[in-house]
Amino acid sequence: MSTAVAHEHGQAAGDQPALLQLVDVGKSYGNVHALRGVSLHVRQGEVTCVLGDNGAGKSTLIKIMAGLHKHTDGVMTIGGQETVFGSPREAQAAGIATVYQHLALAPLMSVWRNFFLGNEITRGFGTMDIASMKRIADEELRKMGIEIGDLDRPVGGLSGGQRQCIAIARAIYFGAKVIILDEPTAALGVKQSGVVLKYIIKARDAGLGVIFITHNPHHAFLVGNHFVILKLGRVVLDAHRDELTLDELTGQMAGGQELEELSHELRSADPGKVVDAHTVEHGEIEAPTLDHPAVKP
Numbered sequence: 001m002s003t004a005v006a007h008e009h010g011q012a013a014g015d016q017p018a019l020l021q022l023v024d025v026g027k028s029y030g031n032v033h034a035l036r037g038v039s040l041h042v043r044q045g046e047v048t049c050v051l052g053d054n055g056a057g058k059s060t061l062i063k064i065m066a067g068l069h070k071h072t073d074g075v076m077t078i079g080g081q082e083t084v085f086g087s088p089r090e091a092q093a094a095g096i097a098t099v100y101q102h103l104a105l106a107p108l109m110s111v112w113r114n115f116f117l118g119n120e121i122t123r124g125f126g127t128m129d130i131a132s133m134k135r136i137a138d139e140e141l142r143k144m145g146i147e148i149g150d151l152d153r154p155v156g157g158l159s160g161g162q163r164q165c166i167a168i169a170r171a172i173y174f175g176a177k178v179i180i181l182d183e184p185t186a187a188l189g190v191k192q193s194g195v196v197l198k199y200i201i202k203a204r205d206a207g208l209g210v211i212f213i214t215h216n217p218h219h220a221f222l223v224g225n226h227f228v229i230l231k232l233g234r235v236v237l238d239a240h241r242d243e244l245t246l247d248e249l250t251g252q253m254a255g256g257q258e259l260e261e262l263s264h265e266l267r268s269a270d271p272g273k274v275v276d277a278h279t280v281e282h283g284e285i286e287a288p289t290l291d292h293p294a295v296k297p
């Protein structure tokens with residue numbers, strides 16, 4: 001397994017050129033270094049997973065690629081051209097679509113209205129061509145195998161999984177080359193997560209470069225071609241799927257060293273009980289109860 005950053009600066013590995021590439025990108029907010037030396041490449045028909053805990057720098061990374069923030073170091077290229085986006089509009093125009101976990105759609109608006117939000121079809125005198133928009137939204141959602149039923153329903157009444165899927169279908173229809181998914185499964189149960197993961201595969205198979213931001217290595221490993229783990233703003237793992245196993249990804253994500261230290265601390269707190277890193281990592285540790293000495297006042 002490769003735990004080091006494996007790729008040469010400025011050059012994507014493999015035959016295909018990267019749709020989007022970051023080389024040694026950094027971002028400082030005053031004297032806070034949110035990202036340092038981050039390199040990443042996103043290729044057509046591949047899912048690049050970016051994993052990281054809270055504060056790892058995932059949101060900052062998304063904001064740079066989505067045109068909300070400018071990086072302070074390094075280079076971003078889109079289709080080989082060095083690029084700094086001045087606004088989210090510029091990123092969209094370059095084919096970068098971002099689906100935010102909570103802001104994917106406007107909850108009070110209908111499904112078809114959301115599908116065309118900001119890209120409405122109009123006839124003469126600026127009147128909206130509602131019939132065409134409904135027809136196209138229906139066709140596109142069906143093409144992706146998304147069953148919604150009544151497209152006049154406000155999306156607020158749909159499940160979180162359905163909302164994410166509509167946002168993905170919309171990005172594909174409007175010609176995105178790269179789709180950034182911001183923790184799309186974080187608030188979902190197992191079944192709904194499965195549905196969203198299926199549409200991540202569909203987006204990949206439609207030829208998009210998918211960036212799947214998540215803190216869940218199990219979800220990442222089900223769909224990912226490439227894995228990057230961020231920790232405190234730095235890349236601590238950059239590996240292709242055939243270079244690692246799910247256990248290794250999970251271990252790296254959890255932080256083997258930190259787990260060792262935690263298990264050591266827990267052992268000293270309760271020397272009668274044997275707790276090893278494996279037990280902690282796999283969630284086999286006993287949950288504290290009100291009777292547990294550790295939580296007594």
Ligand SMILES: Nc1ncnc2c1ncn2[C@@H]1O[C@H](COP(=O)(O)OP(=O)(O)OP(=O)(O)O)[C@@H](O)[C@H]1O
Nearest residue numbers: 029032033034052053054055056057058059060061
């Ligand atoms: N606008 C800002 N000003 C100052 N520091 C910031 C700003 N935005 C983020 N940071 C800092 O940058 C670091 C990375 O934050 P970021 O939000 O990118 O991480 P994250 O991986 O998305 O975390 P989370 O999952 O908790 O949102 C953190 O230390 C954070 O406090």
